[in-house]
Structures are given as C-alpha cells and as structure tokens.
Amino acid sequence: MQFTDFWYIVALSNQLRANTVLARTVLGEWLAIFRGADGKAVALRDKCLHRSSRLSTGKVCHGALQCPYHGWVYDRNGKVIAVPAEGDDFQPSQQRQAKRYITKEQDGYVYVRLADTPSEDFEPFSMPHYGESGWETVRVINRFANNVTNCAENFIDIPHTAFVHPGVFRKSRQQKLEMTVERTNGAVLVEYRNETSNLGWYSRFLNRKGDEIKHSDRFYLPNITSVEYQMGYNRHLFITSQSIPETDNSTLVYTDVTYNYGIWNKLARPFVWWTAQHIIRQDVEILGIQGEAIAKYGTHFSNTPADTIHVFVESIRTAISRGEDPRLLPNQSVKVTFWV
Numbered sequence: 001m002q003f004t005d006f007w008y009i010v011a012l013s014n015q016l017r018a019n020t021v022l023a024r025t026v027l028g029e030w031l032a033i034f035r036g037a038d039g040k041a042v043a044l045r046d047k048c049l050h051r052s053s054r055l056s057t058g059k060v061c062h063g064a065l066q067c068p069y070h071g072w073v074y075d076r077n078g079k080v081i082a083v084p085a086e087g088d089d090f091q092p093s094q095q096r097q098a099k100r101y102i103t104k105e106q107d108g109y110v111y112v113r114l115a116d117t118p119s120e121d122f123e124p125f126s127m128p129h130y131g132e133s134g135w136e137t138v139r140v141i142n143r144f145a146n147n148v149t150n151c152a153e154n155f156i157d158i159p160h161t162a163f164v165h166p167g168v169f170r171k172s173r174q175q176k177l178e179m180t181v182e183r184t185n186g187a188v189l190v191e192y193r194n195e196t197s198n199l200g201w202y203s204r205f206l207n208r209k210g211d212e213i214k215h216s217d218r219f220y221l222p223n224i225t226s227v228e229y230q231m232g233y234n235r236h237l238f239i240t241s242q243s244i245p246e247t248d249n250s251t252l253v254y255t256d257v258t259y260n261y262g263i264w265n266k267l268a269r270p271f272v273w274w275t276a277q278h279i280i281r282q283d284v285e286i287l288g289i290q291g292e293a294i295a296k297y298g299t300h301f302s303n304t305p306a307d308t309i310h311v312f313v314e315s316i317r318t319a320i321s322r323g324e325d326p327r328l329l330p331n332q333s334v335k336v337t338f339w340v
Contacts, residue, residue, distance in 0.1 A: 001325045003027060005118035006222050007104060007111040007125075008244050009254050012139065016041055016110055021065060023056035025246040029114060031101065032056040036076030037063025043112045044078050045099035055098070074098055107131070108139075109254065119325075125224045128238040129258050136265040137258045138273045142280050144251045146291040148223050148243045149317050151251050153310045154283055155225040155241050156190065156217035162340050164286050165279050174339045181334050183312040186327040188219040190309055219313050221327075222320055234262030239276070249291055255280065306338040 010024040010033050022033040023046060030046035032055040044065065046056045053069035060066075064081060065074045073082035078098035083090050104111045107127040129135040144151050154160065158177070178193040192215040214230040227239040237259045244252040257276045261268050303311055312332070319326035 001119045001320055002115065002323060003222055003245065003320055004114040005120065006122055007113050008223075009109045009242050010043065010103075010112045010244075011041075011110040012141075012254075013105055013108045013110055019060045021056050021058060021060050023054070024112075025250075026112060027114060027245050028247055030054070030056075031112060032058075032065060033103075033110065033112075034060045034065055035063065038076070040076070041103040041105060041110045042076045043101040043103050044074060045101075047098070048072055049080065049096055049098060050083075076100075125220060125240075125242065127240055127256050127258065128226065128228075129260075130256065134265075135258055135260050136269060136272075137256050138269060138276060140255050140257075140273065140277050140280060142253050142255070142277075142284055143246075144243075144253060144284055144287050144291075145249055146251060146287040146294075147248060148245045148251050149314055150287060150290060150294075151241075151243045151253060152219055152223065152225050152317075153313055154287055155239075155243075156188075156219060156227060156309055156313075158192075158340055159306050159338065160286070164282050168275070168279060168282075176337065176339055179336050179338070181308045181312060181336060182332065183315070183329065184331045186221040186316055186325075186329075188217075188309060188312040188316070190217040192216065217309070219309075219316070221316055234260060234264075236260040249295065253280075304338075305334075305336045308334050308336055 004027060008026045010026065010031060011022055016022060016033060016035055018035055018039070020034065024031045024033055032044045032046040034042050036042045044055060046054050048055055048067040048069060050067065050070055050072050053067055055065055055067055055074065058066045058068040063076065066072070071082075071084040072080055075081050078100035079092065080096035081092065102113050104124055106124045107130040109124070111124045130137055176194065180191045182189045216228045218226040220226070223243045223245070225241045225243075229237045237257070239255065239257050241253050241255045244254065246252055255276065257272055259265070259268070259272060301310075315329060316326040319329060
C-alpha cells in the first residue's frame with residue numbers, strides 16, 4: 001500500500017469552471033486541473049513536454065489546455081493536438097503525451113489519484129450527510145505549514161483546545177473526562193464520556209440543559225478526520241477534514257462543518273462559518289510553530305496516556321509509508337482518563 005493509492009481533493013467542483021485551469025500539488029507532484037470538452041475534470045502533470053513551462057499558467061480553449069510559452073495544446077488525455085510552430089505539417093504522435101491522472105467528482109469535490117495501478121481500488125471518502133435534507137454544510141479551506149499526521153492529530157485532540165482556543169472552544173477547568181480509543185481495520189475510533197459543557201461561547205445554544213454530550217472522533221486512512229457531537233434533538237454536528245499532502249511540510253485542508261440545528265440551520269450558517277474559520281486559524285498558527293521546531297530539532301515526541309489517539313494515528317500512517325497495509329496491524333482498545 002502506498003499513499004499514491006488514495007484519492008485526494010484538488011478543488012471544489014464549483015471552483016473548476018469551464019475555461020479555468022488550477023495549479024495544485026499533491027505528494028510533491030505538480031498538477032494542472034481543468035475541465036475537458038465533455039465537462040469532466042482533467043488532471044495533467046503541470047509540465048509542458050516542449051520546454052518544461054507550467055501548463056497551469058496557460059489557458060483552456062474548448063476543453064483543451066494551451067501552454068503559455070509556445071502554444072502547444074493538450075487534450076483531456078494529455079495528448080498534444082496542436083503545435084503552432086509546425087503549422088500544417090503537424091502530425092499527432094504517441095511520443096507527445098503528457099502524464100495524465102485519474103479524476104473523480106463526489107460530494108462537491110474534485111479528486112485525483114496519482115497511482116495508475118493502486119494496490120486496491122479505494123473510493124473517495126463520503127462526507128457525512130452532505131446534501132441531505134435537514135442538514136447544512138459550511139466549507140473552509142486552509143493551508144498548514146506542517147505534515148498530514150500532525151494536522152490529523154490536532155483535529156481530533158482535545159487537550160490542546162483549552163490552550164489554543166481558550167474561551168472560544170473550551171477553557172482549562174481540569175474536568176475529568178474518559179475516552180475509549182480503538183485501532184481497528186486502519187481506523188482510529190474514539191468515544192468520550194462525562195462531557196457535558198465547556199464548549200466555549202456557544203455552549204448555551206448547543207447544550208442549554210447541560211445534558212451529557214455524545215462525542216466521538218474518527219480517523220480513517222490515510223488522511224481523514226471526522227468529529228461528531230450530538231447534544232439532543234436538532235443539535236447534531238460533524239466536523240470532517242481531508243488533509244491533502246502537498247509537500248512534507250505543507251498540507252492543504254478541506255473542512256466540512258455539517259450540522260442539523262433544525263429551524264436554526266440557515267440563520268446559524270454565517271456564525272458557524274466564522275467560528276470554524278476562527279478556530280482553524282488558531283490551529284494553523286500553533287501547527288506552524290510546531291512545524292518550525294520539528295524542522296530544527298526533529299520529531300521526538302514524549303507521549304502521555306492522553307496521546308493514545310496520536311500514537312495510533314502515527315502507527316497507521318507509518319505503516320503506509322513503509323508500503324504496508326495498516327489494516328493488518330493488531331486491533332487495540334485502550335481506556336484513558338484525562339483532564340481538560
């Protein structure tokens with residue numbers, strides 16, 4: 001198994017309009033993304049065969065991509081279909097074909113897979129309740145100066161929230177919480193207990209009666225985190241992030257906040273967007289600081305029982321980096337008590 005076997009978001013579907021070309025990086029590979037004549041998303045290596053200019057700086061005409069340097073034109077399969085300098089003498093050639101990658105569209109996202117022959121035919125992750133009646137989705141996109149593993153750990157880590165997001169999302173109260181962390185089939189599943197409040201400035205709206213919160217976190221290979229809060233009738237929330245590895249220290253994160261607040265759905269939308277973006281910006285800052293320290297001193301973490309989630313996530317991603325299938329790792333389940 002390799003990281004290239006999986007699907008990675010490269011754009012929102014509505015970002016990729018006709019005659020638009022987008023430059024993206026996935027696992028260090030430069031991509032030029034556009035729509036072909038049939039309206040389907042196309043991903044080509046972002047390099048002209050002629051003089052190695054970047055195709056993403058060119059233009060799309062009638063579903064074909066033209067290099068801005070000497071005007072070579074590529075179709076949706078990467079085949080060169082015109083060379084202006086050759087005029088009427090131009091003849092198509094099998095030797096003139098740019099590297100093309102497979103694309104898919106699902107849940108309003110455009111996905112790319114880098115592997116032509118993956119170890120297994122995985123499907124893109126299905127975003128919870130996207131487009132379903134009674135549910136609303138807010139989307140935000142942010143770039144982190146850190147790697148996918150550290151981003152994923154941050155998104156499903158409770159202890160940091162009291163210090164990185166004080167007042168907005170939890171305060172340090174030394175409340176005793178319990179969690180069960182399970183590693184199984186390439187996933188990390190977390191269930192929390194004894195959580196009733198300390199959700200920041202909108203606790204009264206989300207959980208006015210102080211009932212026990214049903215809170216679970218999930219990590220799915222290789223780069224998906226999903227946080228779920230359920231606080232009674234019409235108080236249901238998912239925060240799902242897909243962390244796209246651009247380079248070793250740059251991760252582009254697409255986050256869906258999908259919620260069911262009943263009659264408040266539409267009214268809550270701007271508030272949900274602002275709160276999500278505010279919290280994520282704080283995470284961008286702290287992960288950038290962590291990334292700087294790692295770049296200078298390396299990764300030497302000192303773990304506590306509260307970091308069991310991190311340890312399991314790291315074990316899964318490390319297995320993939322070694323070409324192994326993390327679903328073959330032994331199942332483990334750990335009960336942890338910690339304080340926030």
